[in-house]
Amino acid sequence: MNVYLLCFILFLVGLYGVLTRRNVIKIIIGLSFMEFSIFLFLILIGYIEGGAAPILSKTVVTTRFVDPLPQAMVLTAIVIAMAANAMLLAIAVRLYKRYGTFDIRKINELKG
Amino acid sequence: MQGMSIIVKKVSQLITALIFMYGIYIITHGHLTPGGGFAGGAILAGAFILLVLANGSELLKLKQKEEGSSLTESLAILAFLLLATLTLFFGTYVFFNNYLPGGTVGNLISAGIIPIYNIVIGIEVGAALFTIFLALAIYKEEMIK
Amino acid sequence: METIISVILIFMILGAIYALHARDLLSALISCGLVGYGLVICFLLLRAPDVAIVQIVIETITLIIMVSVVLASTRHEIEADAGQTGKTSIYKIWGSMAMVMIIMLVMFFTFRLAIIHLDPFGDHTLRMSRAYLEGAAERTGSANLVTGVLFDFRGYDTFGEATILFTAVIGVLTVLRLRGKK
Numbered sequence: 001m002n003v004y005l006l007c008f009i010l011f012l013v014g015l016y017g018v019l020t021r022r023n024v025i026k027i028i029i030g031l032s033f034m035e036f037s038i039f040l041f042l043i044l045i046g047y048i049e050g051g052a053a054p055i056l057s058k059t060v061v062t063t064r065f066v067d068p069l070p071q072a073m074v075l076t077a078i079v080i081a082m083a084a085n086a087m088l089l090a091i092a093v094r095l096y097k098r099y100g101t102f103d104i105r106k107i108n109e110l111k112g
Numbered sequence: 113m114q115g116m117s118i119i120v121k122k123v124s125q126l127i128t129a130l131i132f133m134y135g136i137y138i139i140t141h142g143h144l145t146p147g148g149g150f151a152g153g154a155i156l157a158g159a160f161i162l163l164v165l166a167n168g169s170e171l172l173k174l175k176q177k178e179e180g181s182s183l184t185e186s187l188a189i190l191a192f193l194l195l196a197t198l199t200l201f202f203g204t205y206v207f208f209n210n211y212l213p214g215g216t217v218g219n220l221i222s223a224g225i226i227p228i229y230n231i232v233i234g235i236e237v238g239a240a241l242f243t244i245f246l247a248l249a250i251y252k253e254e255m256i257k
Numbered sequence: 258m259e260t261i262i263s264v265i266l267i268f269m270i271l272g273a274i275y276a277l278h279a280r281d282l283l284s285a286l287i288s289c290g291l292v293g294y295g296l297v298i299c300f301l302l303l304r305a306p307d308v309a310i311v312q313i314v315i316e317t318i319t320l321i322i323m324v325s326v327v328l329a330s331t332r333h334e335i336e337a338d339a340g341q342t343g344k345t346s347i348y349k350i351w352g353s354m355a356m357v358m359i360i361m362l363v364m365f366f367t368f369r370l371a372i373i374h375l376d377p378f379g380d381h382t383l384r385m386s387r388a389y390l391e392g393a394a395e396r397t398g399s400a401n402l403v404t405g406v407l408f409d410f411r412g413y414d415t416f417g418e419a420t421i422l423f424t425a426v427i428g429v430l431t432v433l434r435l436r437g438k439k
Contacts, residue, residue, distance in 0.1 A: 003259055004372050006266040012364065013270060017277040023334050025282055025327065029289050032319075033273050036296050039312075040266075043303050046386070049258065049379035053304040054402035055146060056217065056394050065402065066304045067386040068393075072406040074308050076418040079150055079237060082315045083425035086244045089326050090432045093251065096330045103335055138310070143399040146306035148407070154314035161321060182430070189423050196416060208412035215398060223398035229408045229415075236419055240426045241318055248322060251433045252329045 003044055010037040024092040024102045028085060035081045039074050046070035113249055115168025124166035131159040139234035143223045149230040153237030160242045164249070171253045178246040185239035192232045195225065259378055262299055269295040280334055282327045290320050307403045 010033060017030025046067035054068040092102065099107050115121060138145075139152030169177070202211040215222035269292045276288035293316035300309040376382055389406055397405035407415055 001372070001377065003262055003266065003378055004375070005368075006263055006270065008365075008368050010266065010270050010273060012361070013273045013277070017273075021277060023282070025323070026277060026285065026334065028323075029276055029285060032289065033276075033292060036269075036292060039308075040296060040299055043300060043305055043308065044262075044378065045375065046381060047258075047303045047379055048381050051304060053146070053306055054390070055306075056400040056402070058218070065390050067381060067383065067389075068402040068406050069386060069389055069411075071305050071308050071403050072411060073414070074305075075148075075150055075311055075403065075407065076414060078308070078311050078315055079154075080418055080421050080425075082319055083240070083244075083422050085319060086322060087425050087428050087432070089322060090248070090429045093248070093326055093330070094432055097255065102331065143401050143404045145401065147310055148307060148401070148404050151307065151310040151314060154311065154318060158314060158318060161318065165321075182426070185423065185426060189419050192416065192419055196412065208409075208416075210397065210409050217394045217398055218400050223400075223405075226397065226399050226404060226408045229412075230404070233415065233419065237422065240422045243426050244429050245318075245322060247429050247433050248325060252325070255329070 004041065007037050007041045007044065010040070022103055022105055024095060024104060027104075028088050028092065031088070032081070032085060035077075039077060042070045042074050042077075113164070113168050113174065113253060116166050120166050124162055128159050128163050131155065131162070135159060135234075135238075139230055140227065141220070142230040142234075143226050144218065144220070149233030150237055152230075153234040153239075154241060156234065156238035157241035157245070160238075161245050164245075171250065171257075174246060174250050174253065178243060178250060181239045181243045181246065185236055185243060188232050188236035188239060192229065192236065195228060195232065258302065262302060265295050265299055265302075282332050282334060283324070285334075286320060286323050286327065289323075290316065293319075307401070 014030045014033030014035075014037065017033065018027055021027055021030065046069065048064060048066050051064045051066040052062050054065045054071070095107060096102060101107070135152045135155035135158075137152075138147035138155060139149055142148030142152065164174075164177075196208050199205075199207060199211055210224040210226070212224035215224075217223075221227075272288045272291040272295070276285045276292070279285040279288065293312065297309050297313045297316070300306075300312060389410065390402065393402055393405050393410075394400060397409040399405040399409070
């Protein structure tokens with residue numbers, strides 16, 4: 001059970017970063033930590049003690065496999081998270097061009 | 113974008129072919145070994161990014177490359193959609209059905225339509241990641257000017 | 258198995274905390290890479306080689322893109338504040354600490370509610386997974402069961418993912434191509 005708890009603490013660290021940091025790049029890093037913890041949690045749920053990786057071959061004769069469903073979902077989620085991160089980075093680059101800083105307080109102040 | 117020193121250029125030109133072959137292997141053996149379209153496509157994008165980073169490129173050439181990769185990506189996702197829609201005219205008339213014959217499990221040519229989906233998704237992911245990288249590189253070049 | 262993953266997770270949490278507090282953005286990005294590659298080791302230990310391959314490649318490409326963004330702009334986290342910190346009252350500090358404590362208690366309580374009905378770690382029983390595992394190779398013809406789930410049982414999901422990737426690329430191109438007002 002304490003693995004789940006550590007996973008949740010990683011999520012909380014990411015949430016702390018998103019809420020308290022003032023740099024846009026740091027906020028993106030915090031978001032990616034939250035994504036990492038969710039991926040790890042989903043894979044942890046599907047793990048079976050002593051199970052084999054879900055790939056059939058002639059040498060493996062066991063019938064005890066790890067659950068393939070969370071792995072397939074996480075596989076797609078990783079690529080989506082990367083695309084979302086790239087989108088956020090593009091917006092950060094535009095903000096830097098416009099305001100000359102990554103500080104979100106100054107971005108708020110210099111409106112218009 | 114400026115290139116790097118001559119040593120990096122030569123080594124990257126030698127190594128990129130190997131990385132490219134490895135990516136194609138990962139994509140085409142996706143239904144037999146670990147890997148598949150997503151991983152292989154990302155490896156292909158990594159090979160292209162290595163070439164651009166090491167050798168450098170002019171702004172015009174970067175724009176050409178971006179047009180090409182963007183077009184490839186759009187065509188790949190269109191092919192994926194068409195392959196899935198084609199199912200409505202075969203067999204059980206269900207969207208996303210596996211309508212090709214299965215073959216024996218473990219052969220390279222087996223699993224019906226899954227290898228074709230793998231190849232299409234691999235091209236799509238690789239072209240998408242390379243397009244994102246090129247867009248940022250072009251933006252940087254234009255800002256320096 | 259649980260101990261090894263706990264140790265790696267503790268290292269990942271330390272790296273995450275350092276990444277959020279580093280003064281230099283480049284060292285923050287490198288610590289972010291530490292967390293990502295620790296995740297790869299966890300995936301390998303948890304018998305998920307497909308996910309591990311995807312994560313290691315995607316992490317590398319994300320780091321390349323992030324480092325190129327940081328090198329093109331600035332490396333410092335925040336420009337030095339010009340003495341704007343006035344006196345904060347003691348009640349304000351106590352109030353915010355109490356707020357943090359309450360929020361953390363509530364979140365831990367809800368998380369405990371969420372995981373208390375799960376099976377213990379390493380003893381996973383779902384009817385759905387048995388349905389995906391038994392005879393899946395004969396039904397889909399794919400020796401890699403993850404690929405079988407991805408493109409046969411759950412084809413809609415993969416299609417939605419490809420659409421989102423396409424949309425994200427269009428978004429990046431649109432945002433970066435905008436000509437701002439001078």
